[in-house]
Amino acid sequence: MSLSSTTRPDEDTGHKRTHLRDVPWACGARQWSGIILFAFVLTHLLNHAVGVFGVEAMQHVQQWRWLIWQSLPGTLLLYGAALAHMGLTAYRVTLRRTWRMPRDEAWQIMSGLAIPLLVVNHVVQTRIAHTWFGVDTGYQAVLYKLWPGAVFSQSLLLVVAWSHGVIGMHHAMRYQNWYTARWRIAGLVLAVLIPCLALMGFIAGGREAALGPAPEALTAAQAGRLAMAGGTLYWGVAGFVAAFAGLIGVFYIRRRVGAIVTITYRGFGRVEVPRGTSVLEASRINHIPHPSSCRGRGRCATCRVQVLSGSEHVAEPFGGERMVLASLGAPENIRLACQLRPTQDLGVRILMPVLGRRFDVDQDEAAMEWALEREATILVLDLRAFTTLTHNRLPYEIAVLVNRFSSEMRQAVESHGGRVDQMYGDGLMAVFDTSDKKSTGARAALRAARDMSRVLELLNGEMRGALPIPIRAGIGIHTGRVVLARVSDGLGANELHAIGDTVAVAATLESASKEFLSDYVVSKEAAEASGFDFSRLTAREVTMDISGASISAYAIADAATLGEVMAGKAVLGILNMARA
Structure with a gap:
């Protein structure tokens, strides 16, 4: 897509203007540069973790790590990613119209500003010292200098950089179909385990290095040049941070004294915000309940709104917003609130309400609590000839039959880890989703x-004399993707229900x-999915009623017959073990 396709009208000049945030590659470049930096931090921490086996083991692994990150392509990739990530992220943050945000997003911004300041001295004493004066940057020499005086600063850098990267990776992956609960739990375990092992390795290696020979010291002239380079780099980074903060202030003042637009929310009234503020930001500024699972990154559609008036002044969707709306088959008057930045008065209606009693700016976790998509197996059971079974029966007899049926069926489902989703007089629907494995x-x-x-x-045996015909049931079973949504009664109680084509x-x-x-x-x-042996059965075609x-x-x-199918798998497994 060319830049001309992502331009917006400027009412003051009548010309087109292009924002970097409107360029489709900007978001991707920011994300991929972050992934590269995270890969560097990950390999560095894993190298630290080897310290539990000694400094020699750390040095051996470091040689392999240097092949990647100290080669010319690796160096260009690393520093290029650092510059791109800092620049693009800083630009995105300066354009924020509101500072109401989830806690982890606020931590990402603060930690992102702190990382360059914390890492300056480490870079000067290792990479720059090695390049200028050939200083030994092996683990023995570096740990000897760091232990124990720099333990706190290095540990702080480790925690800040790692937490910043983990949060970013989580939000980059959370909308991928493969990123299920199993992977999230595994990721959480690794997110805690890796820095703990790295700190253990750093402590063990530092104590061992302190007992070894001291590295060759720099001359006074070399130390002076290195200190001057460190000061220059430190103040350069500090200047960048200060300029970044100042730029935020300038943008804030400019927005406050600039043009104002009115956004009219159906059901919430009119609000006035600086021109260029997104509809989602306007909602947050004015405490209007407005869900957004991806936190304004244009990756989901939970914040979408219907444009009721002023659509003639709204620019066409671009980049990621256009792809999201196209995937939904949304009409022209539906837009993502996080990407819609009105330059003229606008009337909108929020399409997705906030579920629950309390509105919180952190709607990401709320969205996951109220709805998620995963693999599950659905079982639907229906009693045959239920009308005949209950014909001319006394109400009490019907109540006994239904309650006994419900109790026994629920126990059969729950004993195998399932959950009864719906229970009606002559049938039920059960969901089996306790594991991420189909x-x-x-x-x-x-x-x-x-x-x-x-x-x-x-x-049938117990109620033979009380029933006109034996009880029979038909059961349908299918495995696929389902949406598990919590349905509230408006009084605080809510139940999880399965929705989607798999149920149908x-x-x-x-x-x-x-x-x-x-x-x-x-x-x-x-x-x-079951792995049972259905090879002796012939598959038949079933036509869906609607499609x-x-x-x-x-x-x-x-x-x-079902028992034979299930037992056949066990027999095959025993035969395979015997052959092995």
Whole structure:
């Protein structure tokens, strides 16, 4: 995309103006430069962690690390990424219209300003000293100088740099489909474990290095030149930070004395903000509940609004906003509030309400609490001929049957790690999502289905004289992506419910069990995910009612046949072990 496609009208001059934030590559460059810097910090800390095995082990690993970061391409990549990340991030921060933000975002800004100041002396004493005077930068020499006088400053640098990078990586990955709860938990463990191991290695290596030979000292002239370079670099960085803070102040004053636009929120009234303020920032400034899962980065659509008036003055969507809106199939009057910066009066309606009783600027975690997408297996069960079963029965008899059925079915689901999502008089829907592995949920659903049939047989035996016909049920099982959303009753209570195509497919499979004269219909996806042996069964096509598309599934006549399918996998496993 060319720069001309990302320009905006300037009402004062009538010309087009281009903001760096409007250029599609700017966001990607900022993100990838951060990933490069995080990779450098990660390898550095892992090298520190080897210190628990001694300084010699640290030095050995360092040789491999130097092959990457002290080579000419590595050096250019590292320092180029540092300059790009600092410049692009500083520019983005200076354009903020409000300083109301989540705590971790505030920490990222503060830590980002602190890192250059904390790292200056370390760079001067290692990279610059080695380049100018050939100073030994091996672990023995460096740790000898750092231990124990610089323990606090180096530990502080480690914690600040690492936490800054971890937060950035989390927000860069959180909207990837593969970044499930399992990966988030593993990432959290590593995020805590790696710096702890690095500090342990630093302490162990420092104590060992202090007992070794002292490195060759610099001459007075060399030390003077190095101190002068360090002072120049330090004050240069400090000047950058000061200029950055001053620039923020200048932009703030300019916005306060500049043109004002009025944004009219349906249901919240009119607010006045400086021209160029995004609709999301205007909401935060004026404490208007407005969800935003990605915190104004244009990566999600939770902040989207409908433009009710003034659309003729609104620029066309660009870059990431255009891709997000296109993925939703949104009409022209739908925009992302975080990217919509009105230059004329505007009327909007917030499309996604804030769930819950309390509005907090940190809507990221709230969004994850109220809705998430993951792999799950859905089981839908429906009693056959329920009208016939309850015909001419006394109300008490119907109540006994329904309550006994509900109790036994819920126990069968929960005993295999599932959760009853919906329970109605003659059926239920259950969700098996306790693990991020598809195989775990699929196997649990099939085992629960087998137990349900066994329970129905027991009920038939107990209530034989009270029922006109035996109790039978059809079960549909499908594995796929579902949205787990909390549905509130408005009084504080809320329940987690599964929503999506996977639920509809499971319900269709249950309906198909009547046509196939089978107790179970299991989709090919669920069968493959379970790992059980369905090879002796023939897949059949089931047509979806709404879309008309078909899905492959296996019809299983009864619990005995399902048991053979599940046992067949166990037999195959034993045979494979014997062959091995």
